[in-house]
Amino acid sequence: MPMAPPPLLPLSALLLLLAAASHASAKPVQTQALLATPLSPDRVSAPSELARDDDSNVFAAAEDAAASTVRFRVVHRDDFSKNATAAELLAYRLERDEKRAARLSAAAGAANGTRRGGGGVVAPVVSGLAQGSGEYFTKIGVGTPATPALMVLDTGSDVVWLQCAPCRRCYEQSGQVFDPRRSRSYGAVGCAAPLCRRLDSGGCDLRRSACLYQVTYGDGSVTAGDFATETLSPGGFSLFDTCYDLSGRKVVKVPTVSMHFAGGAEAALPPENYLIPVDSKGTFCFAFAGTDGGVSIIGNIQQQGFRVVFDGDGQRVAFVPKGC
Known part of the structure; x- marks a missing residue:
């Protein structure tokens, strides 16, 4: 990918x-x-040597039958990723690294008595002054692999939205625009899906059978686009x-x-x-x-x-x- x-x-x-x-x-x-x-x-x-079934290719016992030493041939896991590009292998490694880092952080937090309880999520909150806004933001990661984004802490809305590539008639934003085509966890919501029918102001793109959302705010601004599900990670680093x-x-x-x-x-x-x-x-x-x-x-x-x-x-x- x-x-x-x-x-x-x-x-x-x-x-x-x-x-x-x-x-x-x-x-x-x-x-x-x-x-x-x-x-x-x-x-x-x-x-090519991975294709051979010869046991001697996997391990070789010491020449001395009485010895207790066994020599193993170590094979890198990337050798089993057939027909993959170097960029794809790097993406797989980053995904594994992210999971290992999460496990280590959780274990360290448990050892220090700072384990998070109740399944809650902890993420840093930053002022929006640098973005020209008086609101507060939190850093999140969107998709897999994660694209960093700043999310407004808006408890009055039930739809979380962000600009996606290819972006048409969008405002200029600081930072990277999320591209759903490059995320393995992005999931489009169909028009007949129960989640789509729960929208207050929804619609359907019949050509793509894609659910559409629309949200109008008190200041008259409007956001509209594809309705989808995606993985969000706190911190967004x-x-x-x-x-x-x-x-x-x-x-x-x-x-x-x-x-x-x-x-x-x-x-x-x-x-x-x-x-x-x-x-x-x-x-x-x-x-x-x-x-x-x-x-x-x-x-x-x-x-x-x-x-x-x-x-x-x-x-x-x-x-x-x-x-x-």
Whole structure:
């Protein structure tokens, strides 16, 4: 499935960020060289060795029959994703990462005694002044994968709506416009569906057999469009909310990102561990995301190439660069 196109910033914006950071800090900003290789547009096939049924291809016992060691051949799960593009594989990984992060946040919240009760939903509330509105908004994610959006906290309406692509006669909005064609969880509501008949002011597009809604507000403004069901996620933090167009460039200098730990320890990340390609056009995005529950997660992209050492007796964790 093609991924939703992220908002792009020109390379000059990255350089401006670098210059601003250099001006604000007494230390010169460290930079690294990033190989700007985009994702391949070609579809990948499962390796031919996966098709063989030979047990020796799966595991091999040690030559010494008395030994208790068994050697297993490790196969990446992407090898089983036949006829998938690199962008589709990335979308699958992000979906799995989102679920793992939710489980870790929930477990950390339970351990800290901050588990949410009653099936409630917690999401940040922000002022709409930056959007030219006196109302309050909450950040949500719409669809799968999630597109970030700001939703007005309007308790007087029973229909939640947003602008969708392709958008006709729509107002100019800040942020990305939701594209239902790129969401795996979007579901159109048919004209004969019970949900459609519950609308106060509904209609039907007979050509598409699609349910239509219309809401009129007290100030005379009107919104109308397709009525559908979709997955909403609280928080609405987009993993790829900061992206750059590096098309046509082979090598780019980028600021070094480091993890700082208590006691002064520091681990500098290679550029490919935080600025990754997301399509075949040369779009690169920062691979960072927020979490709920007050827990910080060092993701698998950041851990690439590091050997992680666990010192159980000393209650310490070590990160050894270029250890893999």
